[in-house]
Amino acid sequence: MNNTTLPPIAIWIAEIVKYEHIPNETPLLVTSQGGVPFFRESMVKEGDFMLIPDLRDPMSYKSFLPRSLASKIPFSFTRIEELKKIFGVVDESNMDEYIQDTLEICEESPNIRGEQSICATSAEDLIDFVVEKLGNHVHIWSTESIEGSYENVTIGSVKLIYGNLSEPPALCHSQPFPFQVYYCHILPKVKVYAVDIHARKKVNHAIMACHYDTSTWTPKHLAFKILGFGPGLIEVCHWIHENGVVWTKTLD
Numbered sequence: 658m659n660n661t662t663l664p665p666i667a668i669w670i671a672e673i674v675k676y677e678h679i680p681n682e683t684p685l686l687v688t689s690q691g692g693v694p695f696f697r698e699s700m701v702k703e704g705d706f707m708l709i710p711d712l713r714d715p716m717s718y719k720s721f722l723p724r725s726l727a728s729k730i731p732f733s734f735t736r737i738e739e740l741k742k743i744f745g746v747v748d749e750s751n752m753d754e755y756i757q758d759t760l761e762i763c764e765e766s767p768n769i770r771g772e773q774s775i776c777a778t779s780a781e782d783l784i785d786f787v788v789e790k791l792g793n794h795v796h797i798w799s800t801e802s803i804e805g806s807y808e809n810v811t812i813g814s815v816k817l818i819y820g821n822l823s824e825p826p827a828l829c830h831s832q833p834f835p836f837q838v839y840y841c842h843i844l845p846k847v848k849v850y851a852v853d854i855h856a857r858k859k860v861n862h863a864i865m866a867c868h869y870d871t872s873t874w875t876p877k878h879l880a881f882k883i884l885g886f887g888p889g890l891i892e893v894c895h896w897i898h899e900n901g902v903v904w905t906k907t908l909d
Contacts, residue, residue: 692807695880695895698867701852705812709805709854712863714899715755715833722836724779730836732778734760744835755833762832762840770873774842776832783839787827787904790843794907798849800863800897805856813853813860819905822846828866831900839902846870849903864903867894 692710700707722730731739737760746752763776773790777783787795798818819826826849829841846869854861872889874881880893897903 693883695883695893697884698892698894701812701815701850701865701894703812703815706809707812708809709807709856710896712800712803712806712896712898714831714901717899719834719837721780722778724781727778727782727836730778732760732763732776734764746835752833752835756835759832759834759838759840763838767842768875769844771845772842774840777829777839777841778836783829783841786841790827791824791904791906796905796907798851798864798897798903798905799901800861800899802859802861803899804859804861805854805863808856811855813855814851815853816851817848818851819849819903819908821906821908822848822869824906824908826866826906827904828897829902829904830898844868844870849905864897864901865894866897866903867892 692708694710696707721727730743731737733740734757737756740746741748741753741756744752746756759776767774775782775786777786796819822845825843825845825847827841827843828847829839832838832840848867848869850865850867852863852865854863869892870889871878871880871891871893874888874893876887878888878893880895881887884891884893
Protein backbone atom coordinates (compact mmCIF):
# COMPACT_ATOMS: atom_id res chain seq x y z
CA MET A 658 0.00 0.00 0.00
CA ASN A 659 1.22 3.53 -0.74
CA ASN A 660 -0.12 7.07 -0.56
CA THR A 661 -1.19 7.09 -4.22
CA THR A 662 -3.81 4.38 -3.61
CA LEU A 663 -5.46 6.12 -0.65
CA PRO A 664 -7.80 9.12 -0.32
CA PRO A 665 -6.36 12.48 0.77
CA ILE A 666 -4.90 12.68 4.29
CA ALA A 667 -7.71 12.67 6.87
CA ILE A 668 -8.44 16.13 8.23
CA TRP A 669 -8.37 14.98 11.85
CA ILE A 670 -4.79 13.66 11.78
CA ALA A 671 -3.47 16.87 13.34
CA GLU A 672 -6.25 16.77 15.94
CA ILE A 673 -5.21 13.47 17.51
CA VAL A 674 -2.86 15.16 19.97
CA LYS A 675 -5.15 18.13 20.69
CA TYR A 676 -7.48 18.19 23.66
CA GLU A 677 -9.52 21.32 23.01
CA HIS A 678 -11.00 23.47 20.23
CA ILE A 679 -12.47 20.52 18.31
CA PRO A 680 -15.25 21.72 15.98
CA ASN A 681 -18.67 20.23 16.66
CA GLU A 682 -18.85 18.81 13.14
CA THR A 683 -15.54 16.92 13.43
CA PRO A 684 -17.04 13.53 14.45
CA LEU A 685 -19.26 13.58 11.36
CA LEU A 686 -16.28 14.39 9.17
CA VAL A 687 -14.30 11.57 10.76
CA THR A 688 -17.10 9.11 10.08
CA SER A 689 -17.44 10.23 6.48
CA GLN A 690 -13.70 9.73 5.89
CA GLY A 691 -13.69 6.22 7.31
CA GLY A 692 -12.15 4.75 10.41
CA VAL A 693 -12.29 5.86 14.02
CA PRO A 694 -9.24 7.50 15.60
CA PHE A 695 -10.34 6.79 19.20
CA PHE A 696 -11.98 3.63 20.53
CA ARG A 697 -12.48 1.39 23.58
CA GLU A 698 -10.10 -1.43 24.48
CA SER A 699 -13.03 -3.86 24.25
CA MET A 700 -13.44 -2.98 20.56
CA VAL A 701 -10.10 -4.62 19.71
CA LYS A 702 -10.57 -8.37 20.04
CA GLU A 703 -8.91 -11.18 18.08
CA GLY A 704 -11.19 -12.37 15.28
CA ASP A 705 -13.36 -9.24 15.25
CA PHE A 706 -13.63 -6.76 12.41
CA MET A 707 -12.61 -3.13 12.81
CA LEU A 708 -12.52 -0.13 10.50
CA ILE A 709 -8.99 1.27 10.65
CA PRO A 710 -8.47 5.02 10.24
CA ASP A 711 -5.83 6.79 8.18
CA LEU A 712 -2.47 5.75 9.67
CA ARG A 713 -0.35 7.98 7.45
CA ASP A 714 2.02 10.72 8.48
CA PRO A 715 0.97 13.73 6.35
CA MET A 716 4.67 14.25 5.57
CA SER A 717 6.40 10.88 5.84
CA TYR A 718 9.60 11.87 4.04
CA LYS A 719 11.06 14.54 6.36
CA SER A 720 14.26 14.24 8.43
CA PHE A 721 15.60 15.74 11.63
CA LEU A 722 17.90 18.72 11.49
CA PRO A 723 20.97 18.59 13.75
CA ARG A 724 20.40 20.43 17.02
CA SER A 725 23.01 23.05 16.10
CA LEU A 726 20.88 24.05 13.10
CA ALA A 727 17.38 23.36 14.48
CA SER A 728 18.07 25.61 17.48
CA LYS A 729 18.52 28.55 15.10
CA ILE A 730 15.13 28.07 13.38
CA PRO A 731 12.46 30.56 14.62
CA PHE A 732 10.12 27.89 16.01
CA SER A 733 7.41 30.24 17.27
CA PHE A 734 4.06 31.73 16.25
CA THR A 735 5.46 35.19 16.89
CA ARG A 736 8.06 34.58 14.18
CA ILE A 737 5.96 32.48 11.82
CA GLU A 738 6.44 34.78 8.83
CA GLU A 739 10.19 34.54 9.24
CA LEU A 740 9.91 30.76 9.53
CA LYS A 741 7.79 30.50 6.38
CA LYS A 742 10.23 32.67 4.47
CA ILE A 743 13.15 30.39 5.37
CA PHE A 744 11.38 27.38 3.89
CA GLY A 745 9.62 29.20 1.03
CA VAL A 746 6.13 28.42 2.35
CA VAL A 747 3.24 30.06 0.50
CA ASP A 748 0.37 31.60 2.46
CA GLU A 749 -2.74 29.39 2.76
CA SER A 750 -0.90 26.37 1.36
CA ASN A 751 -1.01 22.91 2.95
CA MET A 752 2.41 23.54 4.46
CA ASP A 753 1.25 26.85 5.91
CA GLU A 754 -1.60 25.00 7.64
CA TYR A 755 0.75 22.25 8.83
CA ILE A 756 3.12 24.80 10.36
CA GLN A 757 0.30 26.60 12.15
CA ASP A 758 -1.15 23.33 13.51
CA THR A 759 2.23 22.17 14.77
CA LEU A 760 3.11 25.47 16.41
CA GLU A 761 -0.33 25.58 18.07
CA ILE A 762 0.20 22.12 19.54
CA CYS A 763 3.75 22.88 20.62
CA GLU A 764 2.99 26.22 22.26
CA GLU A 765 -0.13 25.07 24.10
CA SER A 766 0.38 24.50 27.82
CA PRO A 767 -0.39 20.97 29.07
CA ASN A 768 -4.00 20.88 30.25
CA ILE A 769 -4.17 17.36 31.63
CA ARG A 770 -3.11 16.75 35.21
CA GLY A 771 0.27 15.00 35.29
CA GLU A 772 1.01 15.51 31.60
CA GLN A 773 4.62 16.22 30.64
CA SER A 774 5.34 17.24 27.08
CA ILE A 775 7.92 18.60 24.66
CA CYS A 776 8.21 19.37 20.97
CA ALA A 777 11.52 17.87 19.92
CA THR A 778 13.00 19.60 16.89
CA SER A 779 16.13 17.44 16.80
CA ALA A 780 17.09 13.86 17.57
CA GLU A 781 19.21 15.17 20.44
CA ASP A 782 16.19 16.91 22.02
CA LEU A 783 14.12 13.75 21.65
CA ILE A 784 16.72 11.51 23.28
CA ASP A 785 17.35 13.99 26.09
CA PHE A 786 13.62 14.09 26.93
CA VAL A 787 13.28 10.31 26.95
CA VAL A 788 16.38 9.76 29.07
CA GLU A 789 15.35 12.47 31.53
CA LYS A 790 11.85 11.01 31.99
CA LEU A 791 12.40 7.26 31.55
CA GLY A 792 16.10 6.67 32.14
CA ASN A 793 18.71 4.97 29.96
CA HIS A 794 17.04 1.56 29.64
CA VAL A 795 14.07 1.76 27.28
CA HIS A 796 12.24 -0.15 24.57
CA ILE A 797 11.06 1.52 21.35
CA TRP A 798 7.81 0.55 19.64
CA SER A 799 6.24 1.70 16.39
CA THR A 800 3.56 0.64 13.91
CA GLU A 801 5.14 -1.29 11.06
CA SER A 802 3.33 0.31 8.09
CA ILE A 803 0.19 2.10 6.89
CA GLU A 804 -1.40 -1.18 5.73
CA GLY A 805 -5.05 -1.38 6.71
CA SER A 806 -5.76 2.34 6.44
CA TYR A 807 -9.44 2.87 5.55
CA GLU A 808 -10.01 -0.90 5.53
CA ASN A 809 -12.40 -3.05 7.52
CA VAL A 810 -9.73 -5.43 8.78
CA THR A 811 -9.71 -8.60 10.84
CA ILE A 812 -7.99 -8.18 14.20
CA GLY A 813 -5.36 -10.85 14.85
CA SER A 814 -3.22 -11.29 17.91
CA VAL A 815 -3.59 -8.64 20.64
CA LYS A 816 -0.63 -8.63 23.02
CA LEU A 817 -0.06 -6.41 26.05
CA ILE A 818 3.56 -5.26 25.71
CA TYR A 819 3.62 -2.68 28.49
CA GLY A 820 1.17 -2.55 31.37
CA ASN A 821 2.93 -0.78 34.23
CA LEU A 822 0.44 1.98 35.05
CA SER A 823 2.80 3.58 37.57
CA GLU A 824 5.60 4.08 34.99
CA PRO A 825 3.86 5.68 31.98
CA PRO A 826 5.46 5.52 28.52
CA ALA A 827 6.38 8.46 26.33
CA LEU A 828 4.18 8.76 23.24
CA CYS A 829 5.81 10.68 20.40
CA HIS A 830 3.67 11.85 17.47
CA SER A 831 5.33 12.92 14.23
CA GLN A 832 4.16 16.43 13.35
CA PRO A 833 3.78 17.82 9.79
CA PHE A 834 6.50 20.42 9.40
CA PRO A 835 9.29 21.31 6.93
CA PHE A 836 11.65 19.15 9.02
CA GLN A 837 11.10 16.37 11.55
CA VAL A 838 9.35 17.49 14.74
CA TYR A 839 7.98 15.14 17.39
CA TYR A 840 5.32 16.11 19.90
CA CYS A 841 6.11 13.83 22.83
CA HIS A 842 4.00 13.57 25.94
CA ILE A 843 3.79 11.43 29.04
CA LEU A 844 0.34 10.86 30.49
CA PRO A 845 -0.55 8.86 33.60
CA LYS A 846 -1.89 5.29 33.43
CA VAL A 847 -1.19 4.18 29.87
CA LYS A 848 -0.90 0.62 28.57
CA VAL A 849 0.65 -0.33 25.24
CA TYR A 850 -0.46 -3.21 23.01
CA ALA A 851 0.90 -4.87 19.87
CA VAL A 852 -1.94 -5.74 17.50
CA ASP A 853 -1.84 -7.72 14.26
CA ILE A 854 -4.06 -6.03 11.66
CA HIS A 855 -4.97 -8.43 8.85
CA ALA A 856 -5.35 -6.05 5.91
CA ARG A 857 -6.14 -7.01 2.32
CA LYS A 858 -2.54 -7.26 1.15
CA LYS A 859 -0.58 -8.14 4.28
CA VAL A 860 -0.54 -8.19 8.04
CA ASN A 861 0.40 -4.91 9.72
CA HIS A 862 1.96 -5.13 13.16
CA ALA A 863 0.43 -2.06 14.80
CA ILE A 864 0.93 -0.41 18.17
CA MET A 865 -2.07 0.67 20.24
CA ALA A 866 -1.96 2.95 23.29
CA CYS A 867 -4.78 2.96 25.85
CA HIS A 868 -5.29 5.76 28.38
CA TYR A 869 -6.91 4.55 31.60
CA ASP A 870 -7.14 7.90 33.38
CA THR A 871 -9.23 10.36 31.36
CA SER A 872 -10.65 12.14 34.40
CA THR A 873 -8.92 15.45 33.66
CA TRP A 874 -9.41 15.44 29.88
CA THR A 875 -11.64 18.17 28.52
CA PRO A 876 -15.23 17.08 27.79
CA LYS A 877 -14.66 18.58 24.34
CA HIS A 878 -12.06 15.93 23.48
CA LEU A 879 -12.74 14.28 20.13
CA ALA A 880 -12.68 10.84 21.79
CA PHE A 881 -15.71 11.66 23.95
CA LYS A 882 -17.58 13.15 21.01
CA ILE A 883 -17.07 9.92 19.08
CA LEU A 884 -17.61 7.41 21.90
CA GLY A 885 -20.39 9.25 23.73
CA PHE A 886 -18.92 9.25 27.21
CA GLY A 887 -17.28 11.89 29.38
CA PRO A 888 -14.00 12.33 31.26
CA GLY A 889 -13.13 9.60 33.74
CA LEU A 890 -15.93 7.28 32.63
CA ILE A 891 -14.01 5.22 30.07
CA GLU A 892 -10.54 4.35 28.89
CA VAL A 893 -9.57 5.76 25.47
CA CYS A 894 -7.38 3.94 22.97
CA HIS A 895 -5.78 4.98 19.69
CA TRP A 896 -3.32 3.64 17.13
CA ILE A 897 0.24 4.90 16.86
CA HIS A 898 0.43 6.31 13.35
CA GLU A 899 3.17 6.19 10.75
CA ASN A 900 6.49 7.48 12.15
CA GLY A 901 5.02 7.65 15.64
CA VAL A 902 7.16 6.18 18.41
CA VAL A 903 6.38 4.82 21.86
CA TRP A 904 9.16 4.65 24.44
CA THR A 905 8.67 2.36 27.45
CA LYS A 906 10.86 1.89 30.48
CA THR A 907 12.60 -1.48 30.59
CA LEU A 908 11.01 -3.50 33.37
CA ASP A 909 13.27 -5.54 35.62
